[in-house]
Amino acid sequence: MAATFLVTGGTGFVGLNIAEALLAAGHRVLAVDRGPPPPATGAWSAKGGFRHVVADVRDGAGLLALVREARPEGLVIGAALTAGLARERSDAAGILAVNCAGTINALDAALAGDVRRVVYLSSSTVYGENGFPDHALDEAVDTPLPDSLYSITKYMGERIALRYRALHGLGVVCLRLSAVYGPWERDTGARDTLSPVYQVTMAARQGQEAVLPRAGIRDWVYARDVGKAVLAALSAAEPPSGPFNVTPSSTFAIADWCQKLGQRYPGFRWRIGPEASIDYHGPRERSPMSARRIAEGLGWRAEFTADRAFADYMAWLDRNA
Numbered sequence: 608m609a610a611t612f613l614v615t616g617g618t619g620f621v622g623l624n625i626a627e628a629l630l631a632a633g634h635r636v637l638a639v640d641r642g643p644p645p646p647a648t649g650a651w652s653a654k655g656g657f658r659h660v661v662a663d664v665r666d667g668a669g670l671l672a673l674v675r676e677a678r679p680e681g682l683v684i685g686a687a688l689t690a691g692l693a694r695e696r697s698d699a700a701g702i703l704a705v706n707c708a709g710t711i712n713a714l715d716a717a718l719a720g721d722v723r724r725v726v727y728l729s730s731s732t733v734y735g736e737n738g739f740p741d742h743a744l745d746e747a748v749d750t751p752l753p754d755s756l757y758s759i760t761k762y763m764g765e766r767i768a769l770r771y772r773a774l775h776g777l778g779v780v781c782l783r784l785s786a787v788y789g790p791w792e793r794d795t796g797a798r799d800t801l802s803p804v805y806q807v808t809m810a811a812r813q814g815q816e817a818v819l820p821r822a823g824i825r826d827w828v829y830a831r832d833v834g835k836a837v838l839a840a841l842s843a844a845e846p847p848s849g850p851f852n853v854t855p856s857s858t859f860a861i862a863d864w865c866q867k868l869g870q871r872y873p874g875f876r877w878r879i880g881p882e883a884s885i886d887y888h889g890p891r892e893r894s895p896m897s898a899r900r901i902a903e904g905l906g907w908r909a910e911f912t913a914d915r916a917f918a919d920y921m922a923w924l925d926r927n928a
Contacts, residue, residue: 611635611677612841613722615664615713616685618644620798621728621784621833623791625683628834629841630656637677639670640686642795647927664709667716674720681724681841684713684764688757691799695756706760707767714771714779724778726840727768729850731785731896732758738893745897746783746850765850772848780840780905781849785896786888789830789916790923802827803861806885808920811868811875812928820883823861826854826895829911831919839907847904852896855909861885867917 612629616622617638623645626636630651638644638659651657662669664686674682688694688705695702710727717725734744735754753759765781772779788804803823810817836853840846865877901907911919 609633609635610680611637612681612683613637613639613674613677613679614683614685615639615670615709616687616728616797617683618642618648618659619685619795620792621787621830622683622685623648624789624830624834625685625837626651626657626834627790628831628838632838632842637673637679639664639673642797645791645793645927664712665704667712670712671716671719674716674722678720679722681726682713682717682722683837683841684710684725684727684768686713687728687761687797689798689800690755690757694799699756702756703760706757707763710764710767714768714777718771718775718777722778724780724841725768725771726837727764727779727781728837729765729781729783730758730761731783731852731854731893733762733765733783734893739891740894743856743895743897744852744893746852746900769848779848780843780846781851782836782840782853782901783850783896784833785826785828785852785854787830787833788827789920790927791830800886800888803885803887804864807861807865807868807877808924810877810884811865811872812924814874816884817865817875817877818880818882818884819861819865819877820885820887821879823885823887823892824858825892826856826858827913828854828909829916829919832909832911835910836901836905836907839905843905849900849904851901851904852898853901853907854896854898855911856895856898857912858895859913861887863913864917871921
């Protein structure tokens with residue numbers, strides 16, 4: 608049965624992939640965001656299933672009014688500032704206002720609006736300093752130790768959301784997303800550093816050399832798989848609260864992606880070197896995450912291998928970039 612779902616951060620990179628998965632399943636999407644959606648989403652609006660409302664999660668009263676008007680079946684908390692070092696130093700209050708106070712506003716609106724399911728989008732960065740064991744990171748075993756304002760606020764958001772579940776019976780599910788790449792990624796100002804996959808892909812398309820700091824092996828997760836993970840969390844009858852790692856578990860290297868780009872764009876040059884032009888968001892790669900719990904609890908498994916994702920992403924860029 609078709610339902611309405613409200614997505615904060617709904618015109619951002621991950622938000623649009625969630626919207627696409629919901630629309631494909633026959634649902635309606637209310638995308639709440641300060642920024643407009645890209646023109647390529649116009650067909651969604653024309654079909655009547657997608658609506659964008661300019662709003663700010665820091666405005667609790669405004670968010671509550673939207674929930675009461677739309678009466679959504681579910682709410683996805685996706686609005687966040689993915690802050691780099693410069694923003695951490697200059698605007699800590701702004702980061703917390705969006706990532707923590709904005710999360711509380713969304714939870715309060717969901718509670719007052721009798722929303723059945725709330726999905727909170729967390730991040731693999733919450734593992735922080737504990738993210739480098741010699742095994743796949745397990746939600747039940749590996750304790751988060753976040754080490755940046757972004758990861759600290761994401762972990763705070765998890766704990767606040769789960770506390771609302773315990774206090775009020777709110778149907779909260781927390782998802783810890785691995786490093787996401789794929790369709791709809793662009794610079795909106797909310798993410799200070801874009802994904803390495805996006806960085807090297809744009810370098811190849813623009814005829815620029817890409818210098819990698821190292822091979823860059825990680826459990827990169829394709830954005831379309833993330834959309835389906837959120838759909839699974841919204842649709843499940845009585846899911847555990849999580850948190851659930853959203854990961855393919857398998858890994859690939861950014862260097863391997865560059866090799867594929869070199870075959871598609873024959874003039875593309877790349878190398879590993881000390882003066883890197885590609886930012887990996889840190890000095891080393893964390894361990895891959897385990898997908899066991901999300902497979903058991905939500906029945907979700909990643910569908911896209913690196914090869915399939917590359918083909919799909921290149922086709923998407925040809926249509927939309």
